[in-house]
Amino acid sequence: MNEIKQIKVNAIKNGTVIDHIKAGTGLKVINILKLKQSDVIMLGINLKSNKIGKKDILKIENRELTHDEVNIIALIAPNATLTIINNYEVTQKQSLMMPKIIKELIVCPNPKCITNLESITSRFELTEEKTGTIRCGYCEKKYQVDDVSIKI
Amino acid sequence: MKNMISMRDLSKKDILHLMEIAAKIEDGEIVPDLKGRLAALLFFEPSTRTMFSFDTAVKRMNGSTIIMSGTKNTSSKKGETFADTLQTIAQYSDIIIMRTPVEGAARYASEIVNIPVVNAGDGANQHPTQALLDLYSIMKTQGTLEGLKVGLAGDLRFGRTVHSLAQALSLFGVQFKFISPSFLQMPEYIKDDLEARKIKFTELDDIEGNIDDLDILYVTRIQKERFADPEDYENLKGSYILKKSMLDNVKTNFKVMHPLPRVDEINTDVDDTKYAYYFPQAKNGVFTRQALIAILLGEV
Numbered sequence: 396m397n398e399i400k401q402i403k404v405n406a407i408k409n410g411t412v413i414d415h416i417k418a419g420t421g422l423k424v425i426n427i428l429k430l431k432q433s434d435v436i437m438l439g440i441n442l443k444s445n446k447i448g449k450k451d452i453l454k455i456e457n458r459e460l461t462h463d464e465v466n467i468i469a470l471i472a473p474n475a476t477l478t479i480i481n482n483y484e485v486t487q488k489q490s491l492m493m494p495k496i497i498k499e500l501i502v503c504p505n506p507k508c509i510t511n512l513e514s515i516t517s518r519f520e521l522t523e524e525k526t527g528t529i530r531c532g533y534c535e536k537k538y539q540v541d542d543v544s545i546k547i
Numbered sequence: 548m549k550n551m552i553s554m555r556d557l558s559k560k561d562i563l564h565l566m567e568i569a570a571k572i573e574d575g576e577i578v579p580d581l582k583g584r585l586a587a588l589l590f591f592e593p594s595t596r597t598m599f600s601f602d603t604a605v606k607r608m609n610g611s612t613i614i615m616s617g618t619k620n621t622s623s624k625k626g627e628t629f630a631d632t633l634q635t636i637a638q639y640s641d642i643i644i645m646r647t648p649v650e651g652a653a654r655y656a657s658e659i660v661n662i663p664v665v666n667a668g669d670g671a672n673q674h675p676t677q678a679l680l681d682l683y684s685i686m687k688t689q690g691t692l693e694g695l696k697v698g699l700a701g702d703l704r705f706g707r708t709v710h711s712l713a714q715a716l717s718l719f720g721v722q723f724k725f726i727s728p729s730f731l732q733m734p735e736y737i738k739d740d741l742e743a744r745k746i747k748f749t750e751l752d753d754i755e756g757n758i759d760d761l762d763i764l765y766v767t768r769i770q771k772e773r774f775a776d777p778e779d780y781e782n783l784k785g786s787y788i789l790k791k792s793m794l795d796n797v798k799t800n801f802k803v804m805h806p807l808p809r810v811d812e813i814n815t816d817v818d819d820t821k822y823a824y825y826f827p828q829a830k831n832g833v834f835t836r837q838a839l840i841a842i843l844l845g846e847v
Contacts, residue, residue: 507670509651513629533651534672535553537736 410435410456412478413468415444420472421451427467427545430455447474467500469493470540473527493540495521497529502544508534550657551665551839553673554711559718562682562692568847569683569831569838579841581610586840587640588614589632590667591647596807597667597677600829601644604836608846613640630659637662642844663843671707676839677806678711680832681765685716687831688802688824689762692719700726700754701767701787701812703733708806709767710737717741723748724757728783731773753786759796764789765804768812784811791816804828 416424421438430436435456444450459479460468468475469491479487497519503510510517510533518532527540548561571577586605590598593616605612629652636643637660645653646667653666653673668674686692697716699709703725713723713733717740725733725748732750741748751757758764769787774780788811789803805813805825817823841847 505650507648507650509629509649509655512649513655515655531651533654534670535555535651536672 407454407456407480408483410454410458410480411460412476412480413453413455413472414450414476414478415447416451416453416472416475417447418449418451421453423471424451424453424468427471428455428458428460428464430458434458463500465491466494466497467545470497470500470545473524493521493524493527497521500546501529502546503531503534503536504538504543505531505534505536508536510534548842550653550663551675551843552654552657553666554675554678554715555673557675557715562679562715562718565679565835565838565842566683566686566692568842569834570687572837572841573831573834577841577847579608579837579846581605581608581840581844581846584610584641584844585639586610586612586642586644587636588612588667589636589643589645589647590614590616591618591645591649591652592668593617594646594668596829597646597674600832601665601667601676601836601840604833604840607833608837608841610840629655633660642840644840665839665843668707671705673711674707675711676832676836677708678715679839680828680835681708681712681804681806682715683835684802684804684824684828684831685763689800692716692721694720694722695762696722696724696760698724698726698754698758698761698764699733699767700764700789702731702769702773703727703767704731705770705773706767709765710734712765713737714740717744717746721746724751724761725749726751726754726757726787728752728769728787731769754789755786755793758793758801760798762798762800763802763804766812767806768808768810788812788814789817790814791820794820794822797822 418441421440437454439452441449442452470493473491473493475491477489477491478485499516501517501519503517508531509515519529520532522528522530528537529540530537588598588601602612633656642663644665644667648670650670650672653664653669657664666673666675689695703709766789771780801822802824803817803822807825807829
């Protein structure tokens with residue numbers, strides 16, 4: 396398995412590798428990044444991982460992520476590893492962590508929340524990292540990150 | 548303290564300070580003077596009781612009020628945004644006290660105006676001054692908030708009052724009995740908060756036989772509309788009606804509280820007992836709100 400992974404990573408000349416994505420979340424990451432049919436991407440699903448048991452891995456050629464995209468991925472795939480490849484070399488590597496305060500990115504599911512009725516930037520606070528529980532800074536309702544819509 | 552938006556914002560120290568000021572105002576030891584100060588009472592959703600309580604609190608301190616009740620004849624009907632309404636009113640007044648059905652509206656208001664904002668209820672979210680007056684009433688009758696045994700009965704699922712109260716009392720190591728029909732039990736997120744603070748609670752489905760060891764029983768109304776089948780309501784409601792006959796073995800310091808209005812969940816034969824405390828509780832609301840407004844306006 397390590398050998399296969401090595402080949403995949405080495406095969407990219409320029410672009411981004413997102414590793415250690417929670418198993419089953421890889422397709423969601425593809426949707427969020429709005430990857431097009433013409434983009435060269437490779438997705439591995441349910442690969443064996445010593446770190447998290449099972450994982451997805453996504454490799455995108457010729458694409459670096461914006462700050463907002465990194466924040467969104469940190470939300471849906473916390474603990475993923477982001478690697479930037481330039482000319483076959485790893486130039487940057489970072490472990491993603493769920494942000495403590497999440498501004499703008501999440502739509503509050505509560506229809507009675509002021510953020511859905513006025514033009515306001517939404518704000519959520521991470522209340523429990525382990526379960527991905529967040530609380531709306533306005534209506535104070537709690538949700539799981541997996542259950543909320545993310546603005547793309 | 549700049550605003551009063553949510554009980555979540557208050558520390559134990561803040562609560563105790565507010566209780567202390569309320570007690571001093573009640574005793575006449577402190578007489579805040581709001582002469583020349585004006586409070587805007589913006590009740591986008593009408594509520595006679597809470598509005599009168601705030602209005603009374605301001606006027607008892609020689610302040611004046613401007614009142615909006617409902618949105619029928621307001622600019623919001625003409626399409627003005629909530630933010631514009633708030634910012635305009637903030638030009639006239641020294642403090643905004645507001646109730647809306649929109650959850651989070653008071654928090655938002657506090658972010659856009661530069662005068663203090665008091666949340667007098669935002670939908671199903673928070674009604675912090677109710678929780679504060681409840682705490683003050685408990686403090687007054689028990690002499691402490693620490694280590695009490697408190698029963699919360701009725702609709703524990705939808706009642707924001709019992710949610711705020713349970714969260715506030717959890718700062719003081721209270722033990723709870725939650726007495727409700729199974730489908731109106733305390734929500735999981737509140738129970739999670741209590742468990743995180745190592746607060747003990749039990750869930751029961753009948754008032755009778757479960758109140759003898761309590762210091763406080765806080766009763767709330769169960770609305771008939773919550774039941775899909777009216778027959779279920781008729782069968783169950785008896786378990787959540789407090790009667791004088793149930794009070795034979797309660798503790799001498801025991802008190803019955805209710806946020807009012809009451810329908811039939813506390814039998815009127817309880818009113819004449821020394822345990823009934825729901826009307827003085829309403830009066831305590833004025834002292835608590837006086838204390839809060841005086842603190843926010845820097846008058847104490």
